[in-house]
Amino acid sequence: MAHEPAAVSTDSGKVAAVRAYHEHSKHRPERYAPGPGRLDWANQPDPWRSWDGAARTILPLAADGLATRYAALRRGELPPPAPFDLEHIGILFELSLALSAWKEFGGSRWALRCNPSSGNLHPTEGYLIAPALPGLPAGVHHYLSRDHVLEQRAAPREGWDAAFGGQAALVALSSIHWREAWKYGMRAWRYCQHDCGHAIAAVSVAAAALGWSARVLDGVGDDDIARLAGLDRVADFDGAEREAPEVLLQLGAAGSGTDVDALRALADQADWRGRANRLSSAHVDWPDIAVVDAAARKPRTAAAEAPAPAALPPSAAPVQDLSVATLARRRRSAVAFDGVTAMTAETFFAVLDALLPRAGVPPWSAWPWPPQVHPALFVHRVDGLEAGLYVLVRDPAALAGLRGAMRADWLWHKSGPAHLPLYLLIPYDLRATAQLVCCHQEIAADSCFALGMLARTGLVAHEPWRYAPLYRECGLLGQVLYLEAEAAGLSGTGIGCFFDDAMHELLGLAGEEWQSLYHFTVGGPVEDSRLSSLPPYGAARRVRTPKT
Structure with missing residues (x-):
């Protein structure tokens, strides 16, 4: 122990x-x-x-x-x-x-x-x-x-x-x-x-x-x-x-x-x-785990005064209109993707749109701090959108800092709906690169898209306790991506194994201000027919009274 x-x-x-x-x-x-x-x-x-x-x-x-x-x-x-x-x-x-x-x-x-x-x-x-x-x-x-x-x-x-x-x-x-x-x-x-x-x-x-x-x-x-x-x-x-x-x-x-x-x-x-x-x-x-846990322990702090989220149009409807109960219990982590399934650009934009904080919309309504995590996306199979490397800037205030921290020759071409802060860095087939960065795992290349979550780790230099919330914010994005993938008729999976500095070198990041803390991928799952699925609890305990 x-x-x-x-x-x-x-x-x-x-x-x-x-x-x-x-x-x-x-x-x-x-x-x-x-x-x-x-x-x-x-x-x-x-x-x-x-x-x-x-x-x-x-x-x-x-x-x-x-x-x-x-x-x-x-x-x-x-x-x-x-x-x-x-x-x-x-x-x-x-x-x-x-x-x-x-x-x-x-x-x-x-x-x-x-x-x-x-x-x-x-x-x-x-x-x-x-x-x-x-x-x-x-x-x-x-x-x-x-x-x-x-x-x-x-x-x-x-x-x-x-x-x-x-x-x-x-x-x-x-x-x-x-x-x-x-x-x-x-x-x-x-x-x-x-x-x-x-x-x-x-x-x-x-x-x-x-x-x-x-x-x-x-x-x-x-x-x-x-x-x-x-x-x-x-x-x-x-x-x-x-x-x-x-x-x-x-x-x-x-x-x-x-x-x-x-x-x-x-x-x-x-x-x-x-x-x-x-x-x-x-x-x-x-x-090392005990040491970092002690070093990152949060003291009492003044309550955060996060700025109100920017006014945005309502999110586009998901492909499937599911109840929260159905979606929460259907969520799965894919173990493999078919390398064939594509998603439409409209669905892709809707998934990314759900990652933007909106007032009163969970889970962002539960998070008291401004966004500090921004996905860098490898787009592989999105019909109507060029394959390539993109960045979703979840907080407009972070755009200048991110752009200044990356390679000077990136394009930064605005893509997608007007309100979606999505930028194309380079149009290119990056399936092999995504797979290499994610510890050579095929799930990062056989999907519709994969991404790394860039977090502003420079905050730790002033308040070391902020190290843990950065990972947790990545986890919030991950859970939304899981739900959005299921609602789109696809599947997602988090990727904890990735070559940290290889991702940073690809983007041109140097120093400690920005680090990739979590990776994720979404695509058409390959189901394992050998597995049997059983209900979580006995049916006798269920209450079927309608709820509002």
């Missing part, structure tokens, strides 16, 4: 630690980032974190009756707020962190979930922090996706409910680094942050489908999250793998809120229950 690192006490020391981790965790054509070398199957982590001794509340499976359409959410059209009760809390988790299916092959069986994860390892854990609700006691509850239940970690004393103003609750997300490090070694911390971003987006979309707002509370620190979710209770882990605090989301109807300071004080007085299960009997220590 990872040891606790020595504290990095100065900002300059934290910046140096973050930069060292980023450099050492890069893949390069001549060598990959340090990893386990082989998979120790005997110590493969248990995919389920559970709390022995915690009382369980069974959540109903009621999402089949939810009428909200994905196309409506893309236009910012949310339904009236649903009641805060057990049934609707169940829907929130059913469409965000729950299982979407079981797969079987050759005697093996594994679960898929609504929130994407690198290697299907799922390091992200979710906690509900709520007042007393119809059917659910007040307190801190861990969500166990295997059984679709809430485990009550903390039963609060008097004063707890008063800290929630209006119809409100909190969702805390944490990461178990070992789940990813078992397979990916040093680079695992990056993937945990991607997956946290995926989960933020999944929770945001599910909340919006219920008419609830969801927003990351950017002022709180990681220590606040650890205290509220009980992650700092060392004895409760007792040799089990620890969880790192990541984000805290405010859920509720308009005008609702939560007094985090009051809850933190009340959490100290609560009756905490349960012991964490141990996921593996033996572990490999990756000290």
Whole structure:
């Protein structure tokens, strides 16, 4: 198990630690980032974190009756707020962190979930922090996706409910680094942050489908999250793998809120229950992960004042008009593409349009900071659009900086609809280049398009805690691309293995101001007919009452 690192006490020391981790965790054509070398199957982590001794509340499976359409959410059209009760809390988790299916092959069986994860390892854990609700006691509850239940970690004393103003609750997300490090070694911390971003987006979309707002509370620190979710209770882990605090989301109807300071004080007085299960009997220590996690830990900060998103026309309708419930459970990570399927330019532009932040549109309505991530796209098979290298500049304020940081001979020709900030750098067939950059993986060349997400990592030089949110913003983009691909009748998949500096050299980027942090690809999937698909939960538990 990872040891606790020595504290990095100065900002300059934290910046140096973050930069060292980023450099050492890069893949390069001549060598990959340090990893386990082989998979120790005997110590493969248990995919389920559970709390022995915690009382369980069974959540109903009621999402089949939810009428909200994905196309409506893309236009910012949310339904009236649903009641805060057990049934609707169940829907929130059913469409965000729950299982979407079981797969079987050759005697093996594994679960898929609504929130994407690198290697299907799922390091992200979710906690509900709520007042007393119809059917659910007040307190801190861990969500166990295997059984679709809430485990009550903390039963609060008097004063707890008063800290929630209006119809409100909190969702805390944490990461178990070992789940990813078992397979990916040093680079695992990056993937945990991607997956946290995926989960933020999944929770945001599910909340919006219920008419609830969801927003990351950017002022709180990681220590606040650890205290509220009980992650700092060392004895409760007792040799089990620890969880790192990541984000805290405010859920509720308009005008609702939560007094985090009051809850933190009340959490100290609560009756905490349960012991964490141990996921593996033996572990490999990756000290670099512990060091970067400590260096990038977020302190309390002033609440961000992100500028209002630019006024944009409504997003074009997706190819398929699907309900949020259908789309969330249909989402899959493609393992191969056919190398033939093309998408229309109109569909391609609509997918990119969904990556632009719009007021009131999830998941961007949940993100408190201005856009710092901009996709560089390898367009392969888009009918009506030249193949080549493009950039989508998600914030107009970033255009000059990006253009100045790249090769001086790029074209920067405006492409697509007038409001879409898409620029052609060079028209060229770059399938071989995309495959090479993505660790020689054919999925980057056999798709309709692939992309790398350029993040403004220069922010870390002033505030090292910003390193993690950059990856999480990439994860938000990834989850939107997953949903958009499915709604277009295609499939997508995240690519965590890529040659970092090869991508930078291609674009002409130098220095540390911009780095590619995540890659993604969308195309026509090749389905594996050998796999059997089974429903995620027993049909007897489903509630079929129509929902608005």
